[in-house]
Each structure stands twice: as structure tokens, then as C-alpha cells.
Amino acid sequence: MTTQPHEKTLEIRQLNATLPNGMRLLRDVSLTLEPGEVRALVGESGAGKSMIGRAVLGILPSAVVHSSGDILLEGQSLNALRPKTRRSTVAKMSALIPQDPLTALNPVRKIGPQITDPLVRIHRWSRDRALKRALELLERVHIRNPERVINSYPHELSGGMRQRILIAAAFAPSPRLIVADEPTTALDVTVQKQILQLIRELQRETGTAVLFVTHDMGVVAKISQKVTVLFAGRVLEDAPTEAIFNDATHPYTRGLIAATPTPNATAEPFRPVPQDLIAQLQRDTQAEDMRFYQGGRK
Amino acid sequence: MVDATMPLRRRRFRVRNLRFWIPLTWIMMLVLAALCAPLIAPHDPLAQDLFLERLPPFFMDGAEPGYWLGTDSLGRDVLSRMIYGARIALFVSVIAAVSTGIFGSTLGLLAGYYGGWWDRVISRLVDIWMAFPPVLFAVLLVAVMGTGLTSVIAAIALIDWTRFARVIRAETMVQAHMDYVDSARIGGARRFTTLVSEILPNVMPSIIALLMLEMGIAVIVEAILSFVNLSISSDDPTWGSMIAEGRGAIHFAWWVLLFPLITLFLTVLSFSTLGEGIKKKFDPVLSS
Numbered sequence: 001m002t003t004q005p006h007e008k009t010l011e012i013r014q015l016n017a018t019l020p021n022g023m024r025l026l027r028d029v030s031l032t033l034e035p036g037e038v039r040a041l042v043g044e045s046g047a048g049k050s051m052i053g054r055a056v057l058g059i060l061p062s063a064v065v066h067s068s069g070d071i072l073l074e075g076q077s078l079n080a081l082r083p084k085t086r087r088s089t090v091a092k093m094s095a096l097i098p099q100d101p102l103t104a105l106n107p108v109r110k111i112g113p114q115i116t117d118p119l120v121r122i123h124r125w126s127r128d129r130a131l132k133r134a135l136e137l138l139e140r141v142h143i144r145n146p147e148r149v150i151n152s153y154p155h156e157l158s159g160g161m162r163q164r165i166l167i168a169a170a171f172a173p174s175p176r177l178i179v180a181d182e183p184t185t186a187l188d189v190t191v192q193k194q195i196l197q198l199i200r201e202l203q204r205e206t207g208t209a210v211l212f213v214t215h216d217m218g219v220v221a222k223i224s225q226k227v228t229v230l231f232a233g234r235v236l237e238d239a240p241t242e243a244i245f246n247d248a249t250h251p252y253t254r255g256l257i258a259a260t261p262t263p264n265a266t267a268e269p270f271r272p273v274p275q276d277l278i279a280q281l282q283r284d285t286q287a288e289d290m291r292f293y294q295g296g297r298k
Numbered sequence: 299m300v301d302a303t304m305p306l307r308r309r310r311f312r313v314r315n316l317r318f319w320i321p322l323t324w325i326m327m328l329v330l331a332a333l334c335a336p337l338i339a340p341h342d343p344l345a346q347d348l349f350l351e352r353l354p355p356f357f358m359d360g361a362e363p364g365y366w367l368g369t370d371s372l373g374r375d376v377l378s379r380m381i382y383g384a385r386i387a388l389f390v391s392v393i394a395a396v397s398t399g400i401f402g403s404t405l406g407l408l409a410g411y412y413g414g415w416w417d418r419v420i421s422r423l424v425d426i427w428m429a430f431p432p433v434l435f436a437v438l439l440v441a442v443m444g445t446g447l448t449s450v451i452a453a454i455a456l457i458d459w460t461r462f463a464r465v466i467r468a469e470t471m472v473q474a475h476m477d478y479v480d481s482a483r484i485g486g487a488r489r490f491t492t493l494v495s496e497i498l499p500n501v502m503p504s505i506i507a508l509l510m511l512e513m514g515i516a517v518i519v520e521a522i523l524s525f526v527n528l529s530i531s532s533d534d535p536t537w538g539s540m541i542a543e544g545r546g547a548i549h550f551a552w553w554v555l556l557f558p559l560i561t562l563f564l565t566v567l568s569f570s571t572l573g574e575g576i577k578k579k580f581d582p583v584l585s586s
Contacts (some may be wrong), residue, residue, distance in 0.1 A: 059480045062413060091486030104477035108499040114478075119483030169481075 007075045009176050009209040009267075013015040014054060015069035017048075023092040025051050026233040033177065033226075036207040038200075040241070041221040042256065043230035044273075049213045050099075051233070057213065058090050064232065074153075074176060091122045097180040097199070101187070103163035105154040112150035123173055128244035130172075141198055149239045159193040164198065171202050175238060178213045184219065196222060217260040221245060226284045229253045232285045251277055318575035321568030328565060332385040339378040340364055343535045345371035352551040353458055370540070370554045371547050379535035386529075386536050387565065390447060390520045394454035395512040401455060402462025403505050409463065410470025411493045421467070424460045432457050436519060440528040450529050454516050462508055469501040503577040510573025514566035521562055537562050 010033035017026040026048045034037050041049040056071055058078075071078045073093050078086050092199035098104035114131035115137075118231055125133070131150070139173075154162060154288040159234055162176050163183065170178050179200060184192040203210050211225055220227055220241065227244045228239040229252065237250040248254045255273035331338060341364075350373040353362045361368070367376040409420035436453045443449040473479065474497060482492045517537075522528040524538025537558040544555030 025475075033537075054480075057484050058482075059483055087488075089485055091484060094484070096481060096484050098477045098481060100477055104481055105497055106478040106500070108502075109496075114481075115486070117482070122486035168482075208561075 008072070009035050009037070009074060010056065010211065011072040011075075012052065012056070013072070013102065015052070015067070015076045017051060017055065017060065017064050017067040018061060022235055022275055022293075024292070025047055025069070026228065027285075027288070027292075029230075029233070029235055030068070031228050031238060032251070033209045033211060035209055036174070036203075037224040038203060038210045038224045040224035040232060041211060041216065041228050042220055046232075047230040048233035049146060049215070049230055050181050052230075053096070053181050053211055053213050055180055056090075056177075058087060065202055068244060074084045078231060088122060088190060094177040094179065095168055095173060095175040097163075097178060097183045099182040099185055101159050101166055102154075104166055105162055106182060107151075108153055109148070111152055111154065111157075115150075115165070115172055118169075119173055133172055134168070137172050138165065140171075140202070141165070141168045144246065145169075154272075157185055161196070163191070163195050164247055167195070167198060167202065171206060171208070174206060175208060178208050178210045178225065180210055182213050182215070184214075184216075192250050199223070213261045216266075217257055229256070234285065234288075236281075250280060306438065310491055313465040317571055318579070319374060321572040321575070324568045328384050328388060331381045332388045335381050335385055337426065339375075339381045340366070341375035341378045343374065343378040343382040344533060351372065352547065352554075354551075355553050355557075364554055365556050368551070368553045371551065372544060374535075376540070376554060376557055378481060379540055380537070380561055381535045382535045383540060383558065384561075385532065386447070387517050387520060387562075390450055390454075391513040391516040391569075393514040394451045394519075395509050397451065398455040398458045399462055399505060399509045400515075402459035403466045403501075405459065405471050406463040406466025407498065407501070410467040411474050411497060417467070419465060424463050427457075427460045432532070433522060437526065437528060440523060445528050445530065447530055450520055453523070454519050458512060459520075461512065462505070465490050465504060465508060466501055469504050473497045473500045480580055503580040505579035506580060510569045510576060514569030517562065517565055517569070569570060 010031075012029055012031050012297060015026050015029040016024065017083060020025050029048070029052060031039065031052075041052060041146060043049050051060070055067065056073075060067065073089065076089065077089070081089060105111070112131065112134060115134040116125075116127065119125045119130035119133060120127060134150060135146045138149060143161065143164055144150055146232065149157065149161070149165070157165070163186075167183070183199065184195050187195060196219060199210070202208075210223075212219075224241050227236055227237075227239060227241050229244070229248075229250065235246060237244070237253050239248070245257060252273065255277055258271050259273055316524055347369075348478050350362060350369050351371055353365050353369040353373075355368040356363075357377075365375055365377075366431070368378070370379070391431075405420050409417040419469055426431070435457050439448045439453040439456060443452060470493075479492060479496055482496045483489075487496070520529060520536065521538030521541065524536040525542045527539070529536055529538060541555055541556040541562070543556070544551070548555050
């Protein structure tokens with residue numbers, strides 16, 4: 001696998017996804033990710049943030065009947081690959097940090113093989129080498145006593161510990177791309193900060209590109225260089241993080257930023273994104289759907 | 299605070315253990331009796347002695363020493379027949395339950411994980427299958443295949459696989475939506491590998507619980523088929539045929555009916571209770 005240094009790690013072109021009832025989950029989503037870059041995907045629930053990550057990793061729910069567009073990993077079009085090759089290509093280059101550490105580890109299997117399996121299966125490492133790598137990474141994510149943890153079952157460990165393990169597992173095969181699907185949402189606030197810190201550290205050390213799915217603008221500011229704002233499966237805005245926070249062009253983005261509660265302004269009332277703005281966006285989306293279906297595109 | 303919660307935990311622990319150990323002891327006794335039948339049975343189960351017909355059990359007047367649970371209308375020792383009956387009952391229940399379990403669970407796993415046409419075909423088949431009255435079905439199958447233990451076992455497997463298929467399909471669907479399945483897929487695992495090494499271990503406790511339940515059901519089905527004389531030759535001692543024979547003599551020799559009936563009841567109860575207990579012990583989350 002030859003890679004030119006200037007190649008984009010991830011390029012999504014005109015991605016669409018539709019449910020059997022005609023509901024569109026993703027509408028012409030395009031975005032790129034440079035090597036070593038962190039891009040945040042933000043938007044409200046159901047905006048299609050996670051769906052994009054899942055599409056990249058090839059784990060869209062089976063209910064999604066139709067999807068079009070293309071995904072390129074380091075210039076390699078996934079559409080051009082046969083399903084089997086596609087799976088191994090994606091597995092070689094990318095990894096996932098899942099949202100819920102409680103269900104993301106198989107409860108009846110020990111931690112060790114859950115980290116080493118992909119290394120052995122995809123990267124053809126020996127068991128010993130994979131185990132060494134797993135221990136090294138567990139130590140790296142500040143787990144005391146990695147030898148003991150590797151022989152534990154998930155239920156013997158706390159949520160924070162499990163999320164650390166999942167981070168270790170994601171970074172273990174040194175992937176080019178990591179999809180982090182709201183990795184801090186299921187954790188309590190004190191642990192959230194540490195986990196975020198950890199992901200950022202490891203990301204900087206390894207230079208892995210990260211697609212960071214979140215709905216927390218505070219997290220966005222801390223971790224990402226670029227932001228993609230989504231609404232109803234549509235890209236509303238795509239800009240560097242600083243630009244988003246300093247002068248967002250789209251009113252919805254400004255609404256999102258304004259809605260983020262700040263710790264020093266408890267007296268200030270909570271300001272959600274204005275209802276009429278959301279209603280306007282929904283009307284736009286519907287109008288676009290009408291054009292989409294009448295236009296006779298597939 | 300730790301001290302206050304300790305006795306509570308210990309008590310719960312003990313009750314759960316009793317529910318596990320009592321049925322286990324009963325089953326182990328049966329297994330032992332079945333294995334060592336020739337050694338422990340006081341009499342030949344087939345030996346008839348018309349001078350000793352309808353002897354009452356040991357605690358009643360007129361009991362003959364050595365015939366602990368009395369004799370039947372042909373003077374055969376009830377206890378010995380029950381011990382030999384355990385051989386047939388256990389043999390049938392283990393073989394029938396395991397084959398039913400393998401067949402039904404496989405279909406359940408495939409339907410639950412692959413979905414689509416697999417699921418449609420298997421689920422419809424289950425629906426159709428379950429619309430058939432099971433006992434009639436069993437009698438029909440044995441009538442077609444001829445009597446004998448093989449037919450009984452085949453009949454049980456052919457009828458009851460739907461129980462496994464339905465439950466395991468539902469369990470598999472729940473597990474298939476867990477994030478760890480996605481993680482395995484992202485880690486490059488093929489679908490079949492994911493099913494066998496990630497999902498199967500998680501539905502195993504349910505399979506084992508069902509297996510135990512199925513063993514109990516197999517004992518009953520075998521008894522029903524022997525009762526209507528469709529199992530093995532009526533000479534061979536089975537609990538079902540003993541109950542059938544005892545039925546005719548219930549007014550003057552109730553023990554011929556009652557003792558096999560109690561044994562049957564306790565065995566079926568033990569299997570289903572044990573199933574629950576084992577499920578809990580196998581599950582790393584429930585058992586800790």
C-alpha cells in the first residue's frame with residue numbers, strides 16, 4: 001500500500017443514505033480529513049453524525065437500503081473494491097472508539113483477546129507480539145496493572161477503565177483514521193475530561209486522523225481543528241474550529257455555540273437554538289427532498 | 299455499612315444454592331442409578347412371579363422384605379423396574395435434548411444474525427411447525443418411522459427444535475445489535491466468525507437453560523409415548539409403560555402407578571430448575 005504524503009486520509013464524496021420508507025439519513029455529505037487532523041462532526045440527535053462514521057467503517061445498519069456516493073481512504077475508493085477486500089482495507093486503516101463502553105466489549109470474553117484479535121487477524125501479527133503491544137498500550141492509557149486487566153472480564157472493570165481499554169484497542173494497530181463516536185457521552189463528567197485528554201495525547205503522538213462525532217461544542221473547541229456542522233443529514237457548515245467559534249456563517253451554528261452552557265455564567269438563562277430557525281431548516285430540508293424525488297435522481 | 303449488608307447477601311446466596319443443589323443431587327442419583335442399575339437393582343426387572351403379585355410397599359401390612367416399593371400385577375419388582383426405567387429415560391433425554399438443541403439453536407442463530415431471507419424462511423417454518431399439535435405429531439412420526447428409541451428421539455428433535463429456534467433467534471438479535479459485534483466487524487472479523495466467537499458465547503447460557511428444560515420435556519414425551527405403547531417393547535421397563543400398567547390396577551395397587559409418577563415429576567422439575575441455576579452460574583455478569 002503506497003501512500004503519497006499529500007494524500008487525504010479520508011475523503012467523503014456526495015454520500016447519501018436512505019431508509020426503506022424513503023427517509024433520507026444523509027444528504028450529499030462531502031468532507032475531507034487531512035493526515036493528523038481532527039475533524040469534529042456536530043449536530044443534534046438524528047442529524048446523521050454517527051451515520052457518517054458508520055458509513056466510513058462499513059457498519060451501516062442493515063435497514064439502510066440505499067446509499068450512494070463514494071468514500072476514499074488515502075485515495076483508495078471503497079466503491080471500487082469488492083466487499084471482502086473492502087472490509088479488510090477498512091479494517092487495516094481505521095478503527096473505532098465507540099460511544100458506550102458498557103456494550104462495546106464482549107461480556108463473556110476476556111479483555112486480552114478483544115484487543116489482540118484485530119492485530120492477529122488483520123495485521124497478521126503473532127499472538128505474543130500482539131499481546132506485548134496490548135500491554136504497552138494499556139500502560140500508555142494509564143491503566144495500572146495491565147497484566148491483570150488483560151485477564152479480566154469487562155464487568156470487573158469500571159466504565160472509565162473500559163473506555164480507556166477501548167481507546168488502547170483503537171490505537172493498537174496504528175490506524176490512519178479513527179472514528180470516535182461520542183466517546184465521552186456515556187461517562188460522567190470527571191472521567192470525560194481525562195478521556196478527552198487521553199485521546200488528544202495519543203492522537204498527537206501518533207499523528208492519526210480522527211473523525212470526532214459529538215454534540216458538545218465545548219469538546220469541539222478542545223479537540224478539533226476543523227468542524228462540520230450537520231442538520232438532518234446535510235452539511236450546513238464546514239470550517240476551521242477557530243472560524244466557527246469566532247464568526248460562524250450559518251445562524252444554526254451560531255445558535256449551537258450560544259446554546260453551550262458556560263460555567264461562569266450560571267445567572268444567564270439557558271438559550272436553546274431558536275425554534276423558528278429549526279423550523280425554517282426543516283422546511284428547507286423538505287423542499288430539498290421534494291426536488292430530490294421529483295428530479296428523478298436515483 | 300459493610301457489616302449490615304453481609305447477612306443479606308449470605309442468605310440470598312444460600313437460597314440460590316439450594317435451588318441448584320437439590321435438583322442436581324436428584325439428577326446425580328438418577329444418573330448413578332442408571333449407570334449401576336445391575337448392581338443396585340434388588341431384582342431382575344423382567345422376572346415375573348405370580349405368587350408375589352401386587353405386593354404393597356415396605357411401610358404397609360403384607361409387605362415382603364426385599365420388595366421395597368412392592369410389585370406389579372405380574373409380580374415384577376417396582377423399584378427394580380424404576381431403576382432400569384431411569385436408564386431409558388436419561389438416555390433418551392440426553393440424546394434427544396442435545397440433538398434438538400444443536401438443530402434448533404443453529405437455525406435460531408442463523409435467523410437472528412443474518413436476518414433477511416434466512417429469517418423469513420426459518421421464522422415461517424417455526425410458525426407452521428408450531429401450529430401442529432405436538433403429541434399428535436409425535437404419535438404420527440413414530441407411527442411412520444416405527445417404534446423404538448431412535449424414533450422417539452427423532453420425534454422429539456423434529457418437534458421441539460422450534461423452542462430453541464425461537465428463543466435463540468430473539469437472543470441473537472439482541473446480541474447482534476450490541477456494539478461489540480460492530481467492533482469485531484471493524485476489527486476485520488467475518489460475519490460467520492463474529493457469529494460463532496462473539497455472539498454464540500453470549501447466548502450459550504440460554505442454550506444451556508433450554509437444554510435442561512428440553513431434557514425434562516424429553517422425559518415426559520418418552521413417558522407419553524411409552525404410555526401409549528409407541529416407545530419400545532412393553533416388556534422393557536420405562537416409567538411411561540409402568541404408569542400405563544399401573545393405571546389399570548390403581549384401585550388395588552396404587553403404588554405401581556404412583557412411584558414412577560413421582561419420579562417422573564421430580565425429574566422434570568429438577569431439570570428445569572437446574573437449567574435456571576446453571577444459566578446463572580455460566581453467566582459471568584449474573585454469577586458475580
